[in-house]
Amino acid sequence: xxRLQNVSKTxxxxxxxxxxxKAIDLHVRPREFVCIMGPSGxxxxxLLNLIGLMDRPGSGTILVNGAPVSSYQDKHVARxxxxxxxxxxxxxxxxxxxxxxxxxxxxxxxxxxxxxERRSRARAALEKVGLGARMDHYPNQLSGGQQQxxxxxxxxxxxxxxxxxxxxxxxxxxxxxxxVMDLLLQLNAEGTTVVMVTHDEREARRAGRxxxxxxGQLVYADAHAEAAEAA
Amino acid sequence: MIRNYLLTAWKVFMRRxxxxxxxxxxxVLTLIVLMVVTALLQNAFFPTGVEGKSERFVQMIMxxxxxxxxxxxxxxxxxxxxxxxxxxxxxxxxAVSASAFPESVSVYQQDRVSELLLRRxxxxxxxxxxxxxxxxxVLNADDxxxxxxxxxxxxxxxxxxFPGQAAVGQKFSAGGQTFTVVGVVEDAMQLNAFADAWAPxxxxxxxxxxxxxxxxxxxMILARRASDLPAIKQDIMRIAKTVQYDDPNTxxxxxxxxDSKLELFSRTLMMSETEDSGAAKVVAVIxxxxxxxxxLPALNLINLNVGRIMERSSEIGVRKAFGATSRQLxxxxxxxxxxxxxxxxxLGLLGAAGALAWLESSGLIPYLKVDLNxxxxxxxxxITLVFGVLSGVVPAWKMSRLDPVHALKGNA
Numbered sequence: 317x318x319r320l321q322n323v324s325k326t327x328x329x330x331x332x333x334x335x336x337x338k339a340i341d342l343h344v345r346p347r348e349f350v351c352i353m354g355p356s357g358x359x360x361x362x363l364l365n366l367i368g369l370m371d372r373p374g375s376g377t378i379l380v381n382g383a384p385v386s387s388y389q390d391k392h393v394a395r396x397x398x399x400x401x402x403x404x405x406x407x408x409x410x411x412x413x414x415x416x417x418x419x420x421x422x423x424x425x426x427x428x429x430x431x432x433e434r435r436s437r438a439r440a441a442l443e444k445v446g447l448g449a450r451m452d453h454y455p456n457q458l459s460g461g462q463q464q465x466x467x468x469x470x471x472x473x474x475x476x477x478x479x480x481x482x483x484x485x486x487x488x489x490x491x492x493x494x495x496v497m498d499l500l501l502q503l504n505a506e507g508t509t510v511v512m513v514t515h516d517e518r519e520a521r522r523a524g525r526x527x528x529x530x531x532g533q534l535v536y537a538d539a540h541a542e543a544a545e546a547a
Numbered sequence: 548m549i550r551n552y553l554l555t556a557w558k559v560f561m562r563r564x565x566x567x568x569x570x571x572x573x574x575v576l577t578l579i580v581l582m583v584v585t586a587l588l589q590n591a592f593f594p595t596g597v598e599g600k601s602e603r604f605v606q607m608i609m610x611x612x613x614x615x616x617x618x619x620x621x622x623x624x625x626x627x628x629x630x631x632x633x634x635x636x637x638x639x640x641x642a643v644s645a646s647a648f649p650e651s652v653s654v655y656q657q658d659r660v661s662e663l664l665l666r667r668x669x670x671x672x673x674x675x676x677x678x679x680x681x682x683x684x685v686l687n688a689d690d691x692x693x694x695x696x697x698x699x700x701x702x703x704x705x706x707x708x709f710p711g712q713a714a715v716g717q718k719f720s721a722g723g724q725t726f727t728v729v730g731v732v733e734d735a736m737q738l739n740a741f742a743d744a745w746a747p748x749x750x751x752x753x754x755x756x757x758x759x760x761x762x763x764x765x766x767m768i769l770a771r772r773a774s775d776l777p778a779i780k781q782d783i784m785r786i787a788k789t790v791q792y793d794d795p796n797t798x799x800x801x802x803x804x805x806d807s808k809l810e811l812f813s814r815t816l817m818m819s820e821t822e823d824s825g826a827a828k829v830v831a832v833i834x835x836x837x838x839x840x841x842x843l844p845a846l847n848l849i850n851l852n853v854g855r856i857m858e859r860s861s862e863i864g865v866r867k868a869f870g871a872t873s874r875q876l877x878x879x880x881x882x883x884x885x886x887x888x889x890x891x892x893x894l895g896l897l898g899a900a901g902a903l904a905w906l907e908s909s910g911l912i913p914y915l916k917v918d919l920n921x922x923x924x925x926x927x928x929x930i931t932l933v934f935g936v937l938s939g940v941v942p943a944w945k946m947s948r949l950d951p952v953h954a955l956k957g958n959a
Contacts, residue, residue: 368868370952390873391872391874394870395870403868403869405955409864411865418551418554421551422551423869474869
């Protein structure tokens, strides 16, 4: 589904050059639940952003469904993000000026779809995350857990093949974090591929595969993962 | 999608009310000034109403005389003889008029004295200019031929001299002559029409004016079609070469030009003494000044908009992450700007209409009658849209090119 081949990423400022990722090879298969773990600053989020085409690699190749995306134009990458990926961010990134329902509709705005269908899909996504009664609220009228569930509804409304979640429980208390994790596991069980960055070992153990990053490189903690990667 | 854009735009405007108000004020004030200036310029150079035929007449005020050998030189206004003898016989034109510059005369009425601007004209003058007659009639050929002491007043003067009474048929004394009012016309402020009262040329106290090449007259030459004007202008320059002086030892070369209203203004401003009146340069200067005047608020708007768009980098990042293309984002952000500018444009139009109405009623420019007509509205709309695009497209394009991850972090 997604394959990273010898991918590296370097951040440059005027004086400093930081190697964020070095020669990463990673294959994410359909229906997997992959957890990316590692200490702060090791490159987990950078890796997730590269998988989701949110950033460009310095070198190496990213293949989506077998095709390299480096030669894609802006509109093709945008189409791929819209069709294939759903994003969940640690700090939610909801648009506070828009109602919950309008936030959830956002990915569908960039598809040719009638407004009534958009509205009905957004409503269904909100029902799925248990926020059917909060459609007309504004994000800042909701708790952190509810906001993250709105973000999940927004991520799944377009029925993406892969859900990318960057520490989705990082800003939540344990109970709300648990609820969000349950939701992601449920979506994975229904067939959506999930790639999640987390610090929480307990959460990671609930996932199917753990990928560990250290100093910008992949290190495999368990033989199962290494064997899977080599396959 | 448009609904979502409009909703977002409305929320953004309302979230930062002060910012929106500053943006709007910037646009409105600039537009008011620009539109008032354009309306006044249009009124001056391409008027409707009394000088509505200006697109097919040329006018002449200045006349230059020199001597090829002795170096004598004189520049002055036209004399009646020049118009009568050299211009009136022109072929292929509809009419040639002569009118004196307005002279200040004192009007004595019982216990008060008023100052009036009296203009002496021929009958062609009334054919070329479209005065709106409110009462009575304008001057006719018999008035001229018989030297009748009759006059036409404008509305304000009629009210001033004869408050509460019908002016037609009334008599008054001006400059030692007694005139009978035969008509009242609507007030007009255009150059050729400007006066408080009009009387036949033949009422001038002396007939000396008939023998002078230099004098206090102005001529208008009306073409049958606007397309005839270039040939008429050439003909006028040809006629200048045929002028005969009473004393060829003083002057033996005459030069004069037929100018449109804009050309006459440019010739006077640039002191041009050639066939080229300098109108193109004047128009270029006006356009550059207008662009400069627009550039300052536009730069300010760009600055404000960069701040506004940077502030929304998270939203831009989210939209990109969920599939918005750079082009769609630019369209959204520019649409917001265009909406703001159109709102500013609408307010600016109202403000400009108010400012012009105030200018008309204040008497700062006597007899000014100016409307916000369709061309001025079109200029305003165009200027507004240029504002919208200029101030939105640069920051929007810059932000839209960012990778989503950088936009989400606000790393513009």
